[in-house]
Amino acid sequence: MSQVLSAEIEQRVRDSFARQGFMKKLGIEFRSISKGACELAVAFDESMTQQHGFFHAGVTTTLADNAAGYAAYSVMPEDSTVLTTEFKMNLLAPARGPELIARAEVIKPGRTLVVVRADVFSVGDGVEAHVATMLATEMCLMNKDDGPAH
Amino acid sequence: MSQVLSAEIEQRVRDSFARQGFMKKLGIEFRSISKGACELAVAFDESMTQQHGFFHAGVTTTLADNAAGYAAYSVMPEDSTVLTTEFKMNLLAPARGPELIARAEVIKPGRTLVVVRADVFSVGDGVEAHVATMLATEMCLMNKDDGPAH
Protein backbone atom coordinates (compact mmCIF):
# COMPACT_ATOMS: atom_id res chain seq x y z
CA MET A 1 0.00 0.00 0.00
CA SER A 2 2.96 2.39 -0.17
CA GLN A 3 2.48 5.77 -1.78
CA VAL A 4 4.13 9.15 -1.48
CA LEU A 5 3.28 11.09 1.68
CA SER A 6 2.42 14.75 1.97
CA ALA A 7 5.34 16.91 3.10
CA GLU A 8 3.47 17.66 6.37
CA ILE A 9 3.06 14.05 7.38
CA GLU A 10 6.62 13.21 6.41
CA GLN A 11 7.79 16.11 8.58
CA ARG A 12 5.59 15.00 11.48
CA VAL A 13 7.18 11.55 11.38
CA ARG A 14 10.72 12.89 11.09
CA ASP A 15 10.13 15.30 14.00
CA SER A 16 8.84 12.48 16.16
CA PHE A 17 11.86 10.35 15.29
CA ALA A 18 14.17 13.24 16.15
CA ARG A 19 12.62 13.53 19.63
CA GLN A 20 13.60 9.95 20.50
CA GLY A 21 16.79 10.04 22.54
CA PHE A 22 17.22 6.30 22.04
CA MET A 23 17.56 6.69 18.25
CA LYS A 24 20.54 8.98 18.73
CA LYS A 25 22.12 6.69 21.30
CA LEU A 26 21.98 3.74 18.90
CA GLY A 27 22.83 5.80 15.82
CA ILE A 28 19.69 4.62 14.03
CA GLU A 29 19.30 6.22 10.63
CA PHE A 30 15.96 7.27 9.16
CA ARG A 31 16.01 5.95 5.59
CA SER A 32 12.54 6.51 4.16
CA ILE A 33 8.86 6.90 4.84
CA SER A 34 5.90 6.55 2.51
CA LYS A 35 2.19 5.93 3.10
CA GLY A 36 2.15 2.75 5.18
CA ALA A 37 5.85 1.93 4.92
CA CYS A 38 9.06 2.93 6.70
CA GLU A 39 12.71 1.92 6.49
CA LEU A 40 15.35 2.41 9.18
CA ALA A 41 18.97 1.23 9.42
CA VAL A 42 21.75 0.89 11.95
CA ALA A 43 25.48 0.16 11.68
CA PHE A 44 27.24 -2.58 13.62
CA ASP A 45 29.34 -1.66 16.61
CA GLU A 46 30.84 -3.69 19.47
CA SER A 47 28.55 -1.78 21.83
CA MET A 48 25.47 -3.31 20.14
CA THR A 49 26.31 -6.96 20.75
CA GLN A 50 24.99 -9.97 22.62
CA GLN A 51 27.34 -12.61 24.00
CA HIS A 52 28.15 -14.30 20.67
CA GLY A 53 29.18 -11.03 19.05
CA PHE A 54 26.05 -10.52 16.90
CA PHE A 55 23.62 -7.62 17.12
CA HIS A 56 21.66 -7.92 20.38
CA ALA A 57 17.98 -8.85 19.94
CA GLY A 58 17.24 -5.57 21.71
CA VAL A 59 18.79 -3.63 18.83
CA THR A 60 16.97 -5.71 16.19
CA THR A 61 13.71 -5.22 18.05
CA THR A 62 14.20 -1.49 18.58
CA LEU A 63 14.81 -1.06 14.85
CA ALA A 64 11.75 -3.14 13.87
CA ASP A 65 9.49 -1.58 16.50
CA ASN A 66 10.34 1.95 15.42
CA ALA A 67 9.93 1.19 11.73
CA ALA A 68 6.55 -0.39 12.54
CA GLY A 69 5.46 2.57 14.65
CA TYR A 70 6.28 5.13 11.97
CA ALA A 71 4.77 3.07 9.17
CA ALA A 72 1.58 3.11 11.25
CA TYR A 73 1.88 6.80 12.11
CA SER A 74 2.06 7.64 8.40
CA VAL A 75 -1.54 6.45 7.95
CA MET A 76 -2.95 8.16 11.05
CA PRO A 77 -4.84 11.47 11.02
CA GLU A 78 -3.46 14.83 12.15
CA ASP A 79 -3.75 15.63 15.86
CA SER A 80 -2.90 12.07 16.76
CA THR A 81 0.02 10.28 18.25
CA VAL A 82 1.10 6.66 17.93
CA LEU A 83 1.71 4.08 20.65
CA THR A 84 2.97 0.52 20.28
CA THR A 85 0.59 -1.70 22.23
CA GLU A 86 2.21 -5.06 21.53
CA PHE A 87 4.40 -6.99 19.14
CA LYS A 88 5.75 -10.44 18.51
CA MET A 89 9.24 -10.94 17.20
CA ASN A 90 10.72 -14.07 15.62
CA LEU A 91 14.50 -14.12 15.44
CA LEU A 92 15.34 -16.13 12.33
CA ALA A 93 19.13 -16.00 11.99
CA PRO A 94 22.14 -14.33 13.64
CA ALA A 95 22.02 -10.58 13.03
CA ARG A 96 25.48 -9.80 11.70
CA GLY A 97 26.94 -6.51 10.59
CA PRO A 98 27.98 -4.39 8.99
CA GLU A 99 24.41 -3.10 8.72
CA LEU A 100 20.89 -3.95 9.78
CA ILE A 101 17.83 -2.66 7.89
CA ALA A 102 14.20 -2.82 9.06
CA ARG A 103 11.35 -2.47 6.57
CA ALA A 104 7.84 -2.12 7.95
CA GLU A 105 4.57 -2.26 6.07
CA VAL A 106 1.03 -1.66 7.30
CA ILE A 107 -1.16 -4.68 6.73
CA LYS A 108 -4.36 -3.36 8.33
CA PRO A 109 -4.90 0.40 8.73
CA GLY A 110 -7.75 0.42 11.29
CA ARG A 111 -9.13 3.58 12.83
CA THR A 112 -7.90 2.76 16.34
CA LEU A 113 -5.49 -0.12 15.76
CA VAL A 114 -3.03 -0.43 12.92
CA VAL A 115 -1.42 -3.83 12.34
CA VAL A 116 2.08 -3.77 10.86
CA ARG A 117 4.62 -6.32 9.72
CA ALA A 118 8.31 -5.46 9.95
CA ASP A 119 11.20 -7.48 8.58
CA VAL A 120 14.83 -7.03 9.51
CA PHE A 121 17.71 -7.84 7.17
CA SER A 122 21.45 -7.91 7.77
CA VAL A 123 23.30 -6.44 4.84
CA GLY A 124 26.87 -7.21 3.83
CA ASP A 125 28.60 -7.16 0.42
CA GLY A 126 25.29 -6.16 -1.12
CA VAL A 127 23.62 -9.36 0.06
CA GLU A 128 20.61 -9.26 2.38
CA ALA A 129 19.81 -12.01 4.90
CA HIS A 130 16.41 -12.12 6.58
CA VAL A 131 17.20 -12.11 10.31
CA ALA A 132 13.90 -11.28 12.03
CA THR A 133 10.19 -10.72 11.47
CA MET A 134 7.80 -8.74 13.66
CA LEU A 135 4.01 -8.53 13.81
CA ALA A 136 2.91 -5.43 15.74
CA THR A 137 -0.24 -3.62 16.82
CA GLU A 138 0.01 0.17 16.92
CA MET A 139 -2.63 2.38 18.52
CA CYS A 140 -3.79 5.77 17.32
CA LEU A 141 -4.43 8.24 20.14
CA MET A 142 -6.48 11.20 18.93
CA ASN A 143 -6.07 14.78 20.16
CA LYS A 144 -2.81 13.89 21.81
CA ASP A 145 0.45 15.64 21.21
CA ASP A 146 3.32 13.52 19.94
CA GLY A 147 5.79 15.45 22.11
CA PRO A 148 6.89 15.01 25.74
CA ALA A 149 4.23 14.55 28.46
CA HIS A 150 4.28 17.48 30.90
CA MET B 1 10.43 -22.71 40.74
CA SER B 2 13.25 -20.46 42.00
CA GLN B 3 16.02 -22.03 44.01
CA VAL B 4 19.64 -21.22 44.71
CA LEU B 5 22.03 -21.91 41.85
CA SER B 6 25.40 -23.55 42.02
CA ALA B 7 28.30 -21.08 41.98
CA GLU B 8 29.38 -22.46 38.58
CA ILE B 9 26.07 -21.81 36.88
CA GLU B 10 25.75 -18.37 38.45
CA GLN B 11 29.24 -17.57 37.16
CA ARG B 12 28.40 -18.88 33.68
CA VAL B 13 25.39 -16.56 33.53
CA ARG B 14 27.32 -13.55 34.82
CA ASP B 15 30.16 -14.16 32.35
CA SER B 16 27.68 -14.34 29.48
CA PHE B 17 26.05 -11.09 30.62
CA ALA B 18 29.48 -9.42 30.83
CA ARG B 19 30.21 -10.36 27.20
CA GLN B 20 27.18 -8.40 25.95
CA GLY B 21 28.36 -5.01 24.74
CA PHE B 22 24.77 -3.81 24.64
CA MET B 23 24.34 -4.25 28.40
CA LYS B 24 27.25 -1.86 29.02
CA LYS B 25 25.94 0.65 26.51
CA LEU B 26 22.56 0.81 28.26
CA GLY B 27 24.02 0.56 31.77
CA ILE B 28 21.85 -2.47 32.56
CA GLU B 29 22.53 -3.84 36.01
CA PHE B 30 22.56 -7.54 36.86
CA ARG B 31 20.51 -7.82 40.06
CA SER B 32 20.01 -11.51 40.73
CA ILE B 33 19.82 -15.01 39.32
CA SER B 34 18.39 -18.16 40.84
CA LYS B 35 17.19 -21.45 39.33
CA GLY B 36 14.62 -20.36 36.77
CA ALA B 37 14.50 -16.67 37.70
CA CYS B 38 16.49 -13.54 36.88
CA GLU B 39 16.19 -9.84 37.73
CA LEU B 40 17.80 -6.95 35.83
CA ALA B 41 17.44 -3.18 36.22
CA VAL B 42 18.23 0.03 34.35
CA ALA B 43 18.20 3.70 35.32
CA PHE B 44 16.39 6.40 33.36
CA ASP B 45 18.35 8.72 31.14
CA GLU B 46 17.35 11.13 28.36
CA SER B 47 19.25 8.92 25.94
CA MET B 48 16.81 6.06 26.60
CA THR B 49 13.62 7.82 25.54
CA GLN B 50 10.92 7.61 22.92
CA GLN B 51 9.18 10.73 21.64
CA HIS B 52 6.98 11.34 24.71
CA GLY B 53 9.93 11.24 27.09
CA PHE B 54 9.31 7.75 28.53
CA PHE B 55 11.66 4.77 28.30
CA HIS B 56 11.70 3.56 24.68
CA ALA B 57 9.99 0.19 24.12
CA GLY B 58 13.36 -0.98 22.83
CA VAL B 59 14.87 -0.48 26.29
CA THR B 60 11.96 -2.19 28.04
CA THR B 61 12.18 -5.10 25.60
CA THR B 62 15.96 -5.43 25.88
CA LEU B 63 15.64 -5.62 29.66
CA ALA B 64 12.85 -8.21 29.56
CA ASP B 65 14.48 -10.27 26.80
CA ASN B 66 17.77 -10.50 28.65
CA ALA B 67 16.13 -11.37 31.97
CA ALA B 68 14.13 -14.07 30.15
CA GLY B 69 17.22 -15.44 28.41
CA TYR B 70 19.22 -15.75 31.62
CA ALA B 71 16.33 -17.21 33.61
CA ALA B 72 16.19 -19.88 30.89
CA TYR B 73 19.97 -20.33 30.80
CA SER B 74 19.98 -21.02 34.55
CA VAL B 75 18.03 -24.26 33.94
CA MET B 76 20.08 -25.45 30.96
CA PRO B 77 22.85 -28.07 31.15
CA GLU B 78 26.59 -27.34 31.01
CA ASP B 79 28.11 -27.16 27.52
CA SER B 80 25.10 -25.34 26.21
CA THR B 81 24.31 -21.84 25.10
CA VAL B 82 21.00 -19.99 25.01
CA LEU B 83 19.27 -18.31 22.08
CA THR B 84 16.03 -16.31 22.09
CA THR B 85 13.88 -17.71 19.29
CA GLU B 86 10.85 -15.48 19.71
CA PHE B 87 8.91 -13.34 22.16
CA LYS B 88 5.74 -11.35 22.44
CA MET B 89 5.66 -8.13 24.39
CA ASN B 90 2.60 -6.26 25.68
CA LEU B 91 3.26 -2.66 26.69
CA LEU B 92 0.80 -1.95 29.50
CA ALA B 93 1.60 1.57 30.71
CA PRO B 94 4.17 4.34 30.10
CA ALA B 95 7.59 3.21 31.33
CA ARG B 96 8.71 6.11 33.51
CA GLY B 97 11.89 6.51 35.50
CA PRO B 98 13.78 6.70 37.65
CA GLU B 99 14.23 2.95 37.34
CA LEU B 100 12.96 -0.04 35.38
CA ILE B 101 13.15 -3.60 36.72
CA ALA B 102 12.55 -6.81 34.77
CA ARG B 103 11.76 -10.06 36.56
CA ALA B 104 11.71 -13.25 34.52
CA GLU B 105 10.51 -16.68 35.56
CA VAL B 106 10.67 -19.98 33.69
CA ILE B 107 7.21 -21.45 33.20
CA LYS B 108 8.20 -24.53 31.18
CA PRO B 109 11.76 -25.87 31.35
CA GLY B 110 11.78 -28.12 28.27
CA ARG B 111 14.88 -29.93 27.04
CA THR B 112 15.14 -27.95 23.81
CA LEU B 113 12.73 -25.05 24.39
CA VAL B 114 12.28 -23.13 27.62
CA VAL B 115 9.23 -20.89 27.93
CA VAL B 116 9.65 -17.83 30.14
CA ARG B 117 7.46 -15.01 31.34
CA ALA B 118 9.06 -11.64 32.12
CA ASP B 119 7.39 -8.65 33.72
CA VAL B 120 8.74 -5.12 33.72
CA PHE B 121 8.02 -2.60 36.46
CA SER B 122 8.82 1.09 36.72
CA VAL B 123 9.94 1.98 40.20
CA GLY B 124 9.68 5.40 41.83
CA ASP B 125 9.31 6.39 45.49
CA GLY B 126 9.27 2.71 46.42
CA VAL B 127 6.15 2.11 44.33
CA GLU B 128 6.16 -0.36 41.45
CA ALA B 129 3.95 -0.02 38.38
CA HIS B 130 3.55 -2.92 35.98
CA VAL B 131 4.55 -1.50 32.58
CA ALA B 132 5.08 -4.54 30.34
CA THR B 133 4.76 -8.31 30.14
CA MET B 134 6.66 -10.67 27.85
CA LEU B 135 6.15 -14.30 26.89
CA ALA B 136 9.32 -15.75 25.36
CA THR B 137 10.68 -19.01 23.94
CA GLU B 138 14.36 -19.66 24.56
CA MET B 139 16.30 -22.41 22.84
CA CYS B 140 19.03 -24.55 24.33
CA LEU B 141 21.91 -25.26 21.93
CA MET B 142 24.05 -28.15 23.17
CA ASN B 143 27.82 -28.39 22.71
CA LYS B 144 27.99 -24.76 21.70
CA ASP B 145 30.19 -22.19 23.30
CA ASP B 146 28.43 -19.16 24.78
CA GLY B 147 31.24 -16.88 23.60
CA PRO B 148 31.87 -15.09 20.29
CA ALA B 149 31.52 -17.02 17.02
CA HIS B 150 34.86 -17.30 15.21
Add this chain to the structure above:
Amino acid sequence: MSQVLSAEIEQRVRDSFARQGFMKKLGIEFRSISKGACELAVAFDESMTQQHGFFHAGVTTTLADNAAGYAAYSVMPEDSTVLTTEFKMNLLAPARGPELIARAEVIKPGRTLVVVRADVFSVGDGVEAHVATMLATEMCLMNKDDGPAH
Protein backbone atom coordinates in the same frame (compact mmCIF):
# COMPACT_ATOMS: atom_id res chain seq x y z
CA MET C 1 -8.10 -8.77 40.86
CA SER C 2 -11.05 -11.18 41.04
CA GLN C 3 -14.16 -10.08 42.87
CA VAL C 4 -17.84 -10.97 42.72
CA LEU C 5 -19.72 -9.53 39.73
CA SER C 6 -23.11 -7.90 39.73
CA ALA C 7 -25.91 -10.21 38.59
CA GLU C 8 -26.42 -8.01 35.49
CA ILE C 9 -22.85 -8.29 34.28
CA GLU C 10 -22.74 -12.01 35.00
CA GLN C 11 -25.94 -12.40 32.95
CA ARG C 12 -24.52 -10.30 30.10
CA VAL C 13 -21.50 -12.58 29.90
CA ARG C 14 -23.56 -15.78 30.09
CA ASP C 15 -25.93 -14.51 27.38
CA SER C 16 -23.01 -13.69 25.11
CA PHE C 17 -21.52 -17.15 25.67
CA ALA C 18 -24.89 -18.74 24.88
CA ARG C 19 -25.01 -16.92 21.52
CA GLN C 20 -21.78 -18.57 20.37
CA GLY C 21 -22.68 -21.54 18.18
CA PHE C 22 -19.08 -22.76 18.39
CA MET C 23 -19.33 -23.28 22.16
CA LYS C 24 -22.23 -25.68 21.67
CA LYS C 25 -20.45 -27.52 18.87
CA LEU C 26 -17.42 -28.16 21.09
CA GLY C 27 -19.47 -28.76 24.24
CA ILE C 28 -17.55 -26.07 26.12
CA GLU C 29 -18.84 -25.58 29.65
CA PHE C 30 -19.08 -22.21 31.35
CA ARG C 31 -17.62 -22.77 34.82
CA SER C 32 -17.34 -19.37 36.48
CA ILE C 33 -16.97 -15.64 36.01
CA SER C 34 -15.89 -12.98 38.48
CA LYS C 35 -14.52 -9.46 38.05
CA GLY C 36 -11.52 -9.94 35.79
CA ALA C 37 -11.49 -13.74 35.78
CA CYS C 38 -13.24 -16.53 33.90
CA GLU C 39 -13.03 -20.33 33.85
CA LEU C 40 -14.21 -22.63 31.05
CA ALA C 41 -13.85 -26.39 30.55
CA VAL C 42 -14.23 -29.01 27.83
CA ALA C 43 -14.29 -32.80 27.86
CA PHE C 44 -12.11 -34.98 25.64
CA ASP C 45 -13.61 -36.65 22.61
CA GLU C 46 -12.09 -38.31 19.54
CA SER C 47 -13.60 -35.54 17.45
CA MET C 48 -11.36 -32.97 19.20
CA THR C 49 -8.00 -34.50 18.30
CA GLN C 50 -4.89 -33.71 16.30
CA GLN C 51 -2.88 -36.46 14.62
CA HIS C 52 -1.23 -37.84 17.79
CA GLY C 53 -4.56 -38.26 19.57
CA PHE C 54 -4.28 -35.25 21.91
CA PHE C 55 -6.62 -32.26 22.02
CA HIS C 56 -6.06 -30.20 18.87
CA ALA C 57 -4.35 -26.83 19.45
CA GLY C 58 -7.48 -25.31 17.93
CA VAL C 59 -9.55 -26.61 20.85
CA THR C 60 -7.02 -25.44 23.43
CA THR C 61 -6.88 -22.04 21.80
CA THR C 62 -10.65 -21.69 21.49
CA LEU C 63 -11.00 -22.45 25.19
CA ALA C 64 -8.28 -19.98 26.22
CA ASP C 65 -9.46 -17.26 23.82
CA ASN C 66 -13.03 -17.42 25.08
CA ALA C 67 -12.00 -17.42 28.73
CA ALA C 68 -9.77 -14.40 28.00
CA GLY C 69 -12.55 -12.58 26.16
CA TYR C 70 -15.08 -13.03 28.95
CA ALA C 71 -12.60 -12.17 31.70
CA ALA C 72 -12.07 -8.91 29.79
CA TYR C 73 -15.78 -8.38 29.16
CA SER C 74 -16.44 -8.62 32.91
CA VAL C 75 -14.49 -5.38 33.48
CA MET C 76 -16.02 -3.44 30.55
CA PRO C 77 -18.84 -0.89 30.91
CA GLU C 78 -22.47 -1.50 29.93
CA ASP C 79 -23.37 -0.77 26.30
CA SER C 80 -20.14 -2.29 25.12
CA THR C 81 -19.08 -5.41 23.35
CA VAL C 82 -15.77 -7.24 23.38
CA LEU C 83 -13.53 -8.20 20.48
CA THR C 84 -10.31 -10.21 20.54
CA THR C 85 -7.73 -8.20 18.60
CA GLU C 86 -4.78 -10.55 18.96
CA PHE C 87 -3.24 -13.24 21.10
CA LYS C 88 -0.13 -15.33 21.42
CA MET C 89 -0.30 -18.93 22.52
CA ASN C 90 2.52 -21.12 23.80
CA LEU C 91 1.78 -24.83 23.76
CA LEU C 92 3.73 -26.28 26.69
CA ALA C 93 2.80 -29.97 26.83
CA PRO C 94 0.45 -32.45 25.13
CA ALA C 95 -3.17 -31.59 26.00
CA ARG C 96 -4.59 -34.92 27.18
CA GLY C 97 -8.06 -35.68 28.42
CA PRO C 98 -10.25 -36.40 30.10
CA GLU C 99 -10.74 -32.66 30.66
CA LEU C 100 -9.21 -29.32 29.73
CA ILE C 101 -9.72 -26.20 31.87
CA ALA C 102 -8.86 -22.61 30.90
CA ARG C 103 -8.46 -19.92 33.54
CA ALA C 104 -8.13 -16.33 32.40
CA GLU C 105 -7.18 -13.28 34.43
CA VAL C 106 -7.10 -9.63 33.43
CA ILE C 107 -3.64 -8.16 33.92
CA LYS C 108 -4.33 -4.66 32.58
CA PRO C 109 -7.90 -3.32 32.47
CA GLY C 110 -7.44 -0.36 30.10
CA ARG C 111 -10.32 1.75 28.83
CA THR C 112 -9.97 0.62 25.20
CA LEU C 113 -7.64 -2.37 25.46
CA VAL C 114 -7.72 -5.04 28.14
CA VAL C 115 -4.71 -7.35 28.41
CA VAL C 116 -5.44 -10.85 29.69
CA ARG C 117 -3.43 -13.95 30.51
CA ALA C 118 -5.07 -17.34 30.16
CA ASP C 119 -3.63 -20.69 31.23
CA VAL C 120 -4.89 -24.07 30.13
CA PHE C 121 -4.59 -27.20 32.24
CA SER C 122 -5.35 -30.82 31.44
CA VAL C 123 -7.03 -32.53 34.36
CA GLY C 124 -6.99 -36.22 35.11
CA ASP C 125 -7.21 -38.12 38.42
CA GLY C 126 -7.43 -34.80 40.23
CA VAL C 127 -4.00 -33.74 38.92
CA GLU C 128 -3.58 -30.65 36.77
CA ALA C 129 -0.88 -30.28 34.14
CA HIS C 130 -0.10 -26.87 32.63
CA VAL C 131 -0.48 -27.39 28.87
CA ALA C 132 -0.69 -23.89 27.40
CA THR C 133 -0.42 -20.19 28.18
CA MET C 134 -1.96 -17.30 26.25
CA LEU C 135 -1.35 -13.55 26.33
CA ALA C 136 -4.25 -11.70 24.68
CA THR C 137 -5.41 -8.17 23.89
CA GLU C 138 -9.16 -7.61 24.03
CA MET C 139 -10.83 -4.47 22.72
CA CYS C 140 -13.84 -2.70 24.20
CA LEU C 141 -16.25 -1.37 21.57
CA MET C 142 -18.64 1.18 23.09
CA ASN C 143 -22.28 1.60 22.07
CA LYS C 144 -22.19 -1.65 20.19
CA ASP C 145 -24.57 -4.50 20.72
CA ASP C 146 -23.04 -7.84 21.69
CA GLY C 147 -25.55 -9.70 19.51
CA PRO C 148 -25.56 -10.59 15.83
CA ALA C 149 -24.70 -7.92 13.25
CA HIS C 150 -27.69 -7.13 11.00
Add this chain to the structure above:
Amino acid sequence: MSQVLSAEIEQRVRDSFARQGFMKKLGIEFRSISKGACELAVAFDESMTQQHGFFHAGVTTTLADNAAGYAAYSVMPEDSTVLTTEFKMNLLAPARGPELIARAEVIKPGRTLVVVRADVFSVGDGVEAHVATMLATEMCLMNKDDGPAH
Protein backbone atom coordinates in the same frame (compact mmCIF):
# COMPACT_ATOMS: atom_id res chain seq x y z
CA MET D 1 9.64 -20.97 -1.77
CA SER D 2 6.82 -23.14 -3.06
CA GLN D 3 7.67 -26.06 -5.33
CA VAL D 4 6.08 -29.37 -6.16
CA LEU D 5 6.39 -32.03 -3.47
CA SER D 6 7.28 -35.67 -3.95
CA ALA D 7 4.25 -37.98 -3.90
CA GLU D 8 5.53 -39.55 -0.66
CA ILE D 9 5.69 -36.29 1.27
CA GLU D 10 2.32 -35.17 -0.07
CA GLN D 11 0.86 -38.49 1.09
CA ARG D 12 2.48 -38.16 4.52
CA VAL D 13 0.87 -34.76 4.98
CA ARG D 14 -2.54 -35.93 3.78
CA ASP D 15 -2.41 -38.99 6.05
CA SER D 16 -1.57 -36.81 9.03
CA PHE D 17 -4.45 -34.46 8.21
CA ALA D 18 -6.81 -37.44 7.91
CA ARG D 19 -5.86 -38.60 11.43
CA GLN D 20 -7.07 -35.30 12.98
CA GLY D 21 -10.56 -35.83 14.34
CA PHE D 22 -10.96 -32.08 14.71
CA MET D 23 -10.64 -31.52 10.96
CA LYS D 24 -13.62 -33.80 10.33
CA LYS D 25 -15.67 -32.17 13.08
CA LEU D 26 -15.17 -28.73 11.54
CA GLY D 27 -15.43 -29.95 7.94
CA ILE D 28 -12.06 -28.42 7.06
CA GLU D 29 -11.05 -29.15 3.50
CA PHE D 30 -7.50 -29.89 2.42
CA ARG D 31 -6.95 -27.73 -0.68
CA SER D 32 -3.28 -27.99 -1.58
CA ILE D 33 0.25 -28.61 -0.38
CA SER D 34 3.55 -27.77 -2.03
CA LYS D 35 7.08 -27.40 -0.67
CA GLY D 36 6.70 -24.83 2.11
CA ALA D 37 3.08 -23.87 1.43
CA CYS D 38 -0.36 -25.22 2.32
CA GLU D 39 -3.96 -24.11 1.73
CA LEU D 40 -7.01 -25.18 3.73
CA ALA D 41 -10.64 -24.02 3.62
CA VAL D 42 -13.82 -24.25 5.65
CA ALA D 43 -17.46 -23.40 4.92
CA PHE D 44 -19.59 -21.18 7.15
CA ASP D 45 -22.17 -22.77 9.41
CA GLU D 46 -24.16 -21.46 12.40
CA SER D 47 -22.28 -23.94 14.56
CA MET D 48 -19.00 -22.12 13.84
CA THR D 49 -19.99 -18.70 15.18
CA GLN D 50 -19.06 -16.30 17.94
CA GLN D 51 -21.67 -14.02 19.52
CA HIS D 52 -21.94 -11.54 16.61
CA GLY D 53 -22.61 -14.30 14.08
CA PHE D 54 -19.15 -14.32 12.43
CA PHE D 55 -16.74 -17.26 12.35
CA HIS D 56 -15.37 -17.79 15.87
CA ALA D 57 -11.69 -16.86 16.32
CA GLY D 58 -11.20 -20.48 17.33
CA VAL D 59 -12.18 -21.62 13.83
CA THR D 60 -9.99 -19.02 12.15
CA THR D 61 -7.08 -20.00 14.36
CA THR D 62 -7.57 -23.74 13.85
CA LEU D 63 -7.52 -23.21 10.09
CA ALA D 64 -4.39 -21.04 10.19
CA ASP D 65 -2.58 -23.24 12.70
CA ASN D 66 -3.15 -26.38 10.66
CA ALA D 67 -2.13 -24.75 7.39
CA ALA D 68 1.03 -23.49 9.15
CA GLY D 69 1.78 -26.90 10.61
CA TYR D 70 1.50 -28.71 7.28
CA ALA D 71 3.43 -26.04 5.38
CA ALA D 72 6.20 -26.68 7.91
CA TYR D 73 5.85 -30.46 7.77
CA SER D 74 6.33 -30.35 3.99
CA VAL D 75 9.93 -29.17 4.47
CA MET D 76 10.82 -31.61 7.26
CA PRO D 77 12.76 -34.85 6.73
CA GLU D 78 11.27 -38.35 6.73
CA ASP D 79 10.95 -40.03 10.12
CA SER D 80 9.88 -36.80 11.72
CA THR D 81 6.69 -35.37 13.09
CA VAL D 82 5.61 -31.77 13.49
CA LEU D 83 4.49 -29.92 16.61
CA THR D 84 3.23 -26.34 16.92
CA THR D 85 5.20 -24.73 19.72
CA GLU D 86 3.63 -21.28 19.62
CA PHE D 87 1.86 -18.78 17.43
CA LYS D 88 0.56 -15.25 17.44
CA MET D 89 -2.66 -14.37 15.71
CA ASN D 90 -3.90 -10.91 14.73
CA LEU D 91 -7.60 -10.72 13.92
CA LEU D 92 -7.93 -7.99 11.30
CA ALA D 93 -11.61 -7.95 10.30
CA PRO D 94 -14.81 -9.91 10.94
CA ALA D 95 -14.51 -13.40 9.44
CA ARG D 96 -17.68 -13.75 7.39
CA GLY D 97 -18.86 -16.64 5.28
CA PRO D 98 -19.55 -18.28 3.05
CA GLU D 99 -15.97 -19.53 3.08
CA LEU D 100 -12.70 -19.05 4.90
CA ILE D 101 -9.33 -19.89 3.33
CA ALA D 102 -5.97 -20.12 5.09
CA ARG D 103 -2.72 -19.91 3.15
CA ALA D 104 0.50 -20.66 4.96
CA GLU D 105 4.05 -20.14 3.78
CA VAL D 106 7.33 -21.10 5.42
CA ILE D 107 9.53 -18.07 5.99
CA LYS D 108 12.44 -19.83 7.73
CA PRO D 109 12.98 -23.56 7.28
CA GLY D 110 15.33 -24.25 10.20
CA ARG D 111 16.49 -27.74 11.13
CA THR D 112 14.68 -27.80 14.49
CA LEU D 113 12.34 -24.80 14.23
CA VAL D 114 10.39 -23.75 11.16
CA VAL D 115 8.84 -20.28 11.17
CA VAL D 116 5.65 -19.90 9.15
CA ARG D 117 3.28 -17.09 8.25
CA ALA D 118 -0.38 -17.91 7.61
CA ASP D 119 -3.02 -15.54 6.31
CA VAL D 120 -6.75 -16.12 6.46
CA PHE D 121 -9.20 -14.70 3.92
CA SER D 122 -12.97 -14.70 3.87
CA VAL D 123 -14.27 -15.35 0.39
CA GLY D 124 -17.63 -14.28 -0.99
CA ASP D 125 -18.71 -13.48 -4.54
CA GLY D 126 -15.18 -14.15 -5.71
CA VAL D 127 -13.80 -11.36 -3.51
CA GLU D 128 -11.24 -12.09 -0.79
CA ALA D 129 -10.96 -10.07 2.41
CA HIS D 130 -7.90 -10.45 4.64
CA VAL D 131 -9.31 -11.35 8.07
CA ALA D 132 -6.36 -12.64 10.07
CA THR D 133 -2.61 -13.15 10.03
CA MET D 134 -0.59 -15.63 12.06
CA LEU D 135 3.13 -15.96 12.80
CA ALA D 136 3.94 -19.46 14.07
CA THR D 137 6.90 -21.56 15.19
CA GLU D 138 6.72 -25.25 14.31
CA MET D 139 9.09 -27.83 15.73
CA CYS D 140 10.52 -30.86 13.96
CA LEU D 141 10.71 -33.96 16.16
CA MET D 142 13.02 -36.57 14.62
CA ASN D 143 12.49 -40.34 14.84
CA LYS D 144 8.96 -39.81 16.08
CA ASP D 145 5.90 -41.30 14.53
CA ASP D 146 3.24 -38.85 13.34
CA GLY D 147 0.47 -41.19 14.51
CA PRO D 148 -1.23 -41.65 17.89
CA ALA D 149 0.89 -41.92 21.04
CA HIS D 150 0.54 -45.37 22.65
